Amino acid sequence: ATPAATMVGTGIGARNGVLFEGGDVLEHVKDVDAVVFDKTGTLTEGEMTLTDARVVTPAADGAVPEDAGTADAEAGAGRPRDVTESFLLEVAATAESGSEHPIGEAVVAGAGERGVESGELDVLQNVSGRGIRARTEHGTVVVGKPDLLADEGADPEPARDAMAELEEEGKTAVLVALDGELLGVLAVADEVKPTAAEAVASLRERGVTVHMITGDNERTARAVAREVGIDGANVRAGVLPEDKADAVESIQADGSRAMMVGDGVNDAPALASAFVGVAIGSGTDVAIEAADVTLMRSDPRDVVKAINVSEGTLAKIE
Ligand code: ADP
Numbered sequence: 075a076t077p078a079a080t081m082v083g084t085g086i087g088a089r090n091g092v093l094f095e096g097g098d099v100l101e102h103v104k105d106v107d108a109v110v111f112d113k114t115g116t117l118t119e120g121e122m123t124l125t126d127a128r129v130v131t132p133a134a135d136g137a138v139p140e141d142a143g144t145a146d147a148e149a150g151a152g153r154p155r156d157v158t159e160s161f162l163l164e165v166a167a168t169a170e171s172g173s174e175h176p177i178g179e180a181v182v183a184g185a186g187e188r189g190v191e192s193g194e195l196d197v198l199q200n201v202s203g204r205g206i207r208a209r210t211e212h213g214t215v216v217v218g219k220p221d222l223l224a225d226e227g228a229d230p231e232p233a234r235d236a237m238a239e240l241e242e243e244g245k246t247a248v249l250v251a252l253d254g255e256l257l258g259v260l261a262v263a264d265e266v267k268p269t270a271a272e273a274v275a276s277l278r279e280r281g282v283t284v285h286m287i288t289g290d291n292e293r294t295a296r297a298v299a300r301e302v303g304i305d306g307a308n309v310r311a312g313v314l315p316e317d318k319a320d321a322v323e324s325i326q327a328d329g330s331r332a333m334m335v336g337d338g339v340n341d342a343p344a345l346a347s348a349f350v351g352v353a354i355g356s357g358t359d360v361a362i363e364a365a366d367v368t369l370m371r372s373d374p375r376d377v378v379k380a381i382n383v384s385e386g387t388l389a390k391i392e
């Protein structure tokens with residue numbers, strides 16, 4: 075493109091909230107043949123709301139141990155014999171009260187709305203992409219994925235059905251354990267952005283393959299993919315933050331030129347690995363720094379706009 079065309083394109087992009095990191099980028103965006111969306115905060119609003127709290131204890135299936143009293147004593151002083159929903163919420167909210175993760179914030183807010191107050195938190199440890207571990211006034215609390223609980227000596231098995239049911243609804247379910255014993259399941263939900271399906275449809279119409287990468291579990295990821303029109307075969311779920319860049323590289327392994335669209339700190343290496351990295355609106359500074367294109371709004375349709383500007387087709391429309 076001529077310098078004049080580049081200037082025009084950059085200007086049109088800027089007026090549409092699409093910022094290109096220079097003329098080269100503007101020119102290359104049109105060559106993209108795959109778009110990889112991060113799920114949370116990119117295809118979804120990224121604002122989680124607590125929707126469910128279900129007590130699931132090791133004995134909740136009716137198999138109350140004869141020596142329940144002894145078991146209680148072993149399980150720690152903080153655990154009442156009959157775990158209630160509000161105790162489950164209190165324990166989880168106490169542990170998450172120091173968390174900045176959207177799931178943690180939703181748990182604390184949701185507990186508050188239900189009139190449950192958080193207790194004292196001593197130490198909080200984030201376990202990247204898996205959950206948290208905390209020392210609290212109630213005891214040692216773990217909130218997160220089943221494998222994290224298992225690693226901490228709490229059997230996640232009794233919660234399997236409840237989790238599956240919640241995830242099938244597109245919710246993210248996390249388990250709560252206290253002093254090495256399961257307490258229950260919490261679910262948070264995140265609304266899919268109203269324009270996400272339209273963005274995916276326009277990309278597919280142009281012959282662009284659409285993928286999704288997420289740290290969230292397979293079932294929830296597929297439910298969201300179904301809602302926005304992404305083929306289940308193009309969903310990579312349970313991807314740890316440090317593995318997102320590898321996931322993008324595996325998509326590009328067949329020679330595809332991928333555009334990675336994300337918002338989080340987690341996404342920066344993946345944005346850098348992609349042929350084109352796109353930071354979406356509400357994104358963190360780290361993501362914006364790693365990106366070639368920044369979308370000022372959080373509208374996934376602006377991905378299509380970026381391609382149109384690069385092709386010069388938006389110039390003809392304006
Ligand atoms: P994403 O890729 O969707 O941004 P993350 O990598 O941040 O997801 O987290 C992946 C998963 O780890 C979550 O779906 C959840 O199961 C678990 N997790 C992470 N942080 C927390 C937390 N503070 N409390 C409970 N679970 C968490």
Ligand code: MG
Nearest residue numbers: 112114115338
């Ligand atoms: Mg994210």
